[in-house]
Amino acid sequence: MPDQFQITSSLLNAIWEIRLFLPFNIMMIPTIQSKLPQVGTSIFTVMSALATETGAINLGQGFPDFPMNAQLISLVNRAMKDGYNQYAPMPGWMPLRESIAEKIYLLYGSQVHPETDITITPGGTYAIYTALTTVLQPGDEVIIFEPAYDSYIPNVEVNGAVPVLIDLKFPGYKIDWKEVRRRISPKTRMIMLNSPHNPTGAILDEEDINELRAIVEGTNIIILSDEVYEHLIFDNIPHQSILRYPDLMKRSFVCFSFGKVYHCTGWKLGYCVSSAALTKEFRKVHQFNCFSCHTPSQIGLAEFLSDKNSYTTLGAFLQKKRDYFQDLMGQTKFTPIPSYGSYFQCYKYDRISDESDKDFAIRITKQYGVASIPVSAFYHSGKDNKVIRFCFAKKEETLEQAVEKLTKIK
Ligand code: PMP
Ligand code: GLN
Numbered sequence: 001m002p003d004q005f006q007i008t009s010s011l012l013n014a015i016w017e018i019r020l021f022l023p024f025n026i027m028m029i030p031t032i033q034s035k036l037p038q039v040g041t042s043i044f045t046v047m048s049a050l051a052t053e054t055g056a057i058n059l060g061q062g063f064p065d066f067p068m069n070a071q072l073i074s075l076v077n078r079a080m081k082d083g084y085n086q087y088a089p090m091p092g093w094m095p096l097r098e099s100i101a102e103k104i105y106l107l108y109g110s111q112v113h114p115e116t117d118i119t120i121t122p123g124g125t126y127a128i129y130t131a132l133t134t135v136l137q138p139g140d141e142v143i144i145f146e147p148a149y150d151s152y153i154p155n156v157e158v159n160g161a162v163p164v165l166i167d168l169k170f171p172g173y174k175i176d177w178k179e180v181r182r183r184i185s186p187k188t189r190m191i192m193l194n195s196p197h198n199p200t201g202a203i204l205d206e207e208d209i210n211e212l213r214a215i216v217e218g219t220n221i222i223i224l225s226d227e228v229y230e231h232l233i234f235d236n237i238p239h240q241s242i243l244r245y246p247d248l249m250k251r252s253f254v255c256f257s258f259g260k261v262y263h264c265t266g267w268k269l270g271y272c273v274s275s276a277a278l279t280k281e282f283r284k285v286h287q288f289n290c291f292s293c294h295t296p297s298q299i300g301l302a303e304f305l306s307d308k309n310s311y312t313t314l315g316a317f318l319q320k321k322r323d324y325f326q327d328l329m330g331q332t333k334f335t336p337i338p339s340y341g342s343y344f345q346c347y348k349y350d351r352i353s354d355e356s357d358k359d360f361a362i363r364i365t366k367q368y369g370v371a372s373i374p375v376s377a378f379y380h381s382g383k384d385n386k387v388i389r390f391c392f393a394k395k396e397e398t399l400e401q402a403v404e405k406l407t408k409i410k
Helices: 004-021 043-054 070-081 094-108 124-135 152-157 177-183 206-216 276-287 295-305 314-329 357-368 396-406
Strands: 118-121 141-146 162-167 188-194 222-226 252-257 270-274 335-337 344-348 387-391
Touching: 043 357, 070 295, 094 118, 094 270, 094 295, 118 124, 118 276, 124 152, 124 188, 124 222, 124 252, 124 270, 124 276, 141 152, 152 162, 162 177, 177 206, 188 206, 252 276, 270 276, 314 344, 314 396, 357 387, 357 396
Parallel strands: 141 162, 141 188, 188 222, 222 252
Antiparallel strands: 118 270, 252 270, 335 344, 344 387
């Protein structure tokens, strides 16, 4: 006699076999509950696709169109030819971590230990995601300033935490520290900062650091400082890296991108600097996600960074492009918002149109052949100050051709 278990499992087997004869639309298709139901395609992808489709000049997505440093390419090439093609150590190639520590000491006067405080990551975005995942528990609150780089809010939400959004003061995009004080709560776990800032080119100054210090002192708040545009700061203004301040450093994850500063965004390589205690936890998440990063690039970068010219000349190089672009744009009806760093310059277009920034950016891509990024995409609410962002990290001829088109907009 078959027992009840055998009968049940034969029945289930029969039902499972029958599925092959069912019409397609009632076949069982597995479904999942989206962790990010609000998220669509990023504005960078959308505008780059539109630029390609229409043959427009792409001043939207932030990437250079000029060649990267040839010496760095040959150093990476040499590492490959020399046979360095297997896994790097999980925290990163030690000579690269040593070069980074030397650079930090030289620029910011802080002692960072390559063994315990620096982790090489596949890009800045990954470093930010990993830091947030390391820290956040469901229900934790994270202060984010808007406009904000598009990965921040989804990174917080996917961890079950809650973004607390504060607008930067328009049009200078400075932090309203009084508002920060009002929005701090017992649940505040992190504050996210980004200087030089994407999309606005705003920067933090010493006063901002003092305000931050006063707010976090004696609390359990962690700082996430996105400094992927570290060296791309203009007019001889010192970069207010969190790494200058040992008291802030011990409660911070500071994230960097080689892709951004060395004009090789496609390499997706960066690093995270933190205290030994925080780094230990960061590496627990990292080792089960990507484990280690592209070995030959790390070897090439280790040697490249040992020459300080590789990073001390970058600001001036990009500043020339900003100035050139701004000069050319003087012939148009766009109004600039000052940019002190990054790849970007924002413009108001109120003397041209009162369209929404998205409509305007799409129209000028299609009609005039220049793609930009509407800044409302950096606000969760879609707040529209009628500002668009241009990337000036381009060859002079690209900037000239783009501005020639933009002057035709009346
Ligand atoms: N943060 C900001 C503000 C950025 O603009 C970028 C550029 N994509 C990143 C992080 C990420 O850098 P990466 O390409 O190295 O991931
Ligand atoms: N950081 C780049 C920008 O702001 C885009 C990177 C991406 O496409 N995710 O344009």
